[in-house]
Amino acid sequence: MAKTLIGLDIGATAVRAVEIDHTGPVPSLLRLGQVRLPAGVCAEGKILDIQIVSDAVRQLWEQQAFSSSRAAVGVASQQVVTRALNLPEMPLDQIKANLALHARESLPMAPEDTYMDYQYLGTTATEQGVAMNGLLVAVARDYVDQLTDVIEFAGLIPAAVDLDGFALTRAYANGLAQLDFDIMANQTVPYDATGSAPPRTPGHVLVHVGATLTLVVVVSGGLPRFVRTIMMGGQTITDALADTGSLNPEQAERLKMEQVDPNGQFGRIIQNHLLAFSDEIQNSINFYRTSGNAVELADIVLSGGGALMIGLGDTLARQINLNVMYGSTLNLLDTSHVLADQATLSAADPFLPLAVGLTSAPVN
Numbered sequence: 001m002a003k004t005l006i007g008l009d010i011g012a013t014a015v016r017a018v019e020i021d022h023t024g025p026v027p028s029l030l031r032l033g034q035v036r037l038p039a040g041v042c043a044e045g046k047i048l049d050i051q052i053v054s055d056a057v058r059q060l061w062e063q064q065a066f067s068s069s070r071a072a073v074g075v076a077s078q079q080v081v082t083r084a085l086n087l088p089e090m091p092l093d094q095i096k097a098n099l100a101l102h103a104r105e106s107l108p109m110a111p112e113d114t115y116m117d118y119q120y121l122g123t124t125a126t127e128q129g130v131a132m133n134g135l136l137v138a139v140a141r142d143y144v145d146q147l148t149d150v151i152e153f154a155g156l157i158p159a160a161v162d163l164d165g166f167a168l169t170r171a172y173a174n175g176l177a178q179l180d181f182d183i184m185a186n187q188t189v190p191y192d193a194t195g196s197a198p199p200r201t202p203g204h205v206l207v208h209v210g211a212t213l214t215l216v217v218v219v220s221g222g223l224p225r226f227v228r229t230i231m232m233g234g235q236t237i238t239d240a241l242a243d244t245g246s247l248n249p250e251q252a253e254r255l256k257m258e259q260v261d262p263n264g265q266f267g268r269i270i271q272n273h274l275l276a277f278s279d280e281i282q283n284s285i286n287f288y289r290t291s292g293n294a295v296e297l298a299d300i301v302l303s304g305g306g307a308l309m310i311g312l313g314d315t316l317a318r319q320i321n322l323n324v325m326y327g328s329t330l331n332l333l334d335t336s337h338v339l340a341d342q343a344t345l346s347a348a349d350p351f352l353p354l355a356v357g358l359t360s361a362p363v364n
């Protein structure tokens with residue numbers, strides 16, 4: 001039996017972890033918890049104070065008594081580069097062994113300074129023969145080393161480091177499979193009308209909005225096809241409100257969680273930021289659509305604390321021609337064994353997908 005991995009999401013506002021038993025037919029949530037972080041110790045996916053973050057992680061393990069000290073963490077920052085890498089057909093281990101060679105042309109940094117991986121996505125027939133499609137993922141070594149330091153200083157074992165986009169995809173895997181099944185059964189998305197080609201699995205745009213960054217992942221057939229990080233999140237709006245000079249950061253944070261008059265000074269600031277945010281998501285979608293092999297997109301699935309911003313879902317639905325829904329990863333888990341009431345679980349749900357997905361991270 002695989003040894004238990006605790007999914008640990010290190011965010012700008014808190015460290016969060018969940019323990020899930022993956023041995024049954026439905027994964028079972030056993031423990032979940034978070035310890036809040038003071039402002040400025042972690043931002044945009046970068047850890048700025050290793051000691052404070054590490055202490056918070058140690059505290060989290062003390063609080064929750066997780067059954068394992070093996071933590072899986074995610075990375076999502078400017079240091080992560082993902083590129084489509086299509087190659088002639090060859091064994092996967094051969095690709096991985098020669099990744100530096102394949103990567104040299106597509107990476108903005110020296111392959112030696114990175115940890116790299118290749119996510120195989122499938123094959124397509126081309127005029128030159130069969131091509132293997134995949135994603136090259138490269139992360140700066142310094143950055144990963146810092147993450148593992150945080151975990152080791154907390155007395156834990158860094159058992160897996162995975163891309164947040166992949167963790168997010170895994171967190172929703174069962175739910176998306178069901179959604180795909182429903183969509184294809186109902187044919188609500190116009191696939192090939194002649195019926196001569198099998199319907200292509202629809203794509204979903206997962207948008208996980210944090211405080212300082214937003215993760216955009218296009219998933220189709222259960223696999224991530226495109227991953228992008230946008231340097232915007234809930235904190236961007238709080239900062240903009242506080243920058244008016246008439247609110248301190250705490251007041252700004254409280255105000256944005258209320259219904260704000262859309263025609264007042266603060267309401268207009270919020271509207272402008274929601275529109276700018278929506279433009280960024282649209283740009284990512286456009287970029288994906290022009291990248292070749294793009295599949296039909298069915299919807300946007302929102303998560304993350306920043307996605308709770310009043311008006312965000314409506315703005316996206318208005319500006320982008322896709323259905324918008326709020327995702328739930330806890331709905332996909334058996335929660336009958338966890339010591340938490342339904343209200344606590346529902347309130348935690350939007351914040352948990354990364355930690356949930358990390359519990360099934362591949363261990364190298």
Ligand SMILES: Nc1ncnc2c1ncn2[C@@H]1O[C@H](COP(=O)(O)OP(=O)(O)OP(=O)(O)O)[C@@H](O)[C@H]1O
Nearest residue numbers: 011012013014210211212213234235305306308309
């Ligand atoms: N009810 C709410 N309404 C509006 N915004 C909210 C609400 N609850 C939380 N937020 C915002 O969500 C953000 C925190 O979300 P989350 O915890 O997912 O981020 P994080 O993981 O700590 O940060 P990051 O992903 O940037 O590292 C904050 O900016 C907070 O203001």
Ligand SMILES: [Mg+2]
Nearest residue numbers: 011012210211
């Ligand atoms: Mg986050």
